[in-house]
Amino acid sequence: QALQLTLALIKPDAVAHPLILEAVHQQILSNKFLIVRMRELLWKKEDCQKFYREHEGRFFYQRLVEFMASGPIRAYILAHKDAIQLWRTVMGPTRVFRARHVAPESIRGSFGLTDTRNTTHGSDSVVSASREIAAFFPDFSEQHWYEKEEPQLRC
Ligand code: DAT
Ligand code: MG
Numbered sequence: 001q002a003l004q005l006t007l008a009l010i011k012p013d014a015v016a017h018p019l020i021l022e023a024v025h026q027q028i029l030s031n032k033f034l035i036v037r038m039r040e041l042l043w044k045k046e047d048c049q050k051f052y053r054e055h056e057g058r059f060f061y062q063r064l065v066e067f068m069a070s071g072p073i074r075a076y077i078l079a080h081k082d083a084i085q086l087w088r089t090v091m092g093p094t095r096v097f098r099a100r101h102v103a104p105e106s107i108r109g110s111f112g113l114t115d116t117r118n119t120t121h122g123s124d125s126v127v128s129a130s131r132e133i134a135a136f137f138p139d140f141s142e143q144h145w146y147e148k149e150e151p152q153l154r155c
Contacts, residue, residue, distance in 0.1 A: 006083040007132035009121035012071035036077040075136040087122040
C-alpha cells in the first residue's frame, strides 16, 4: 500500500513554547510518521488569507489570519499509510472545549488555548493536502516523490 502525504503545521502558539513544540514533534515521531520535509517560517498575512480562503467570511477568519501571521510556524510534509486521518486524530477536534473533553490526550486537548489558537493544522483530504503541500513547499514534486522516493521507503 502506497504511503499517503499530508501537510502538518505547528501554529505560532506552540512554536513560541519550546516544550510544547518538542512535545508535538515527539507525537509525530511516536505515531511513526515519516518526516518528508520540514521548515520554519514567518507567514505573510496575504499567504494566510489564501491558505484559509475556504473560511473567508466566517466570524473567526480575521482572527485566524492575524494569529497565523503573528509569529513563526513550523510546516511538515508527513508520510504514513493513513497520514491524513491519522494526523487529524493525533491533533484532536478543532475546538478546544470539545478536544479537552473527548480527546484530552490529543495535541489540541493537551495544548489548545482557544478555538483559534489550537496548536496545529492538518490537511483534511487528498486534494487539500496536495494544495497545502504546494503552498508551503513549492519546490517539492509529489510526482517525483512517489516515483523515486516512496517505493524505497515502503519496502
Ligand atoms: P481544522 O483546523 O480542524 O481543520 P477548520 O478547517 O474548520 O478546522 O478551521 C480552520 C481553523 O480556523 C481552525 O483550526 C481554527 C479556526 N477556527 C475554526 N472554527 C473556529 C471557531 N468556531 N472559532 C474560532 N476559530 C475557529
Ligand atoms: Mg481544516
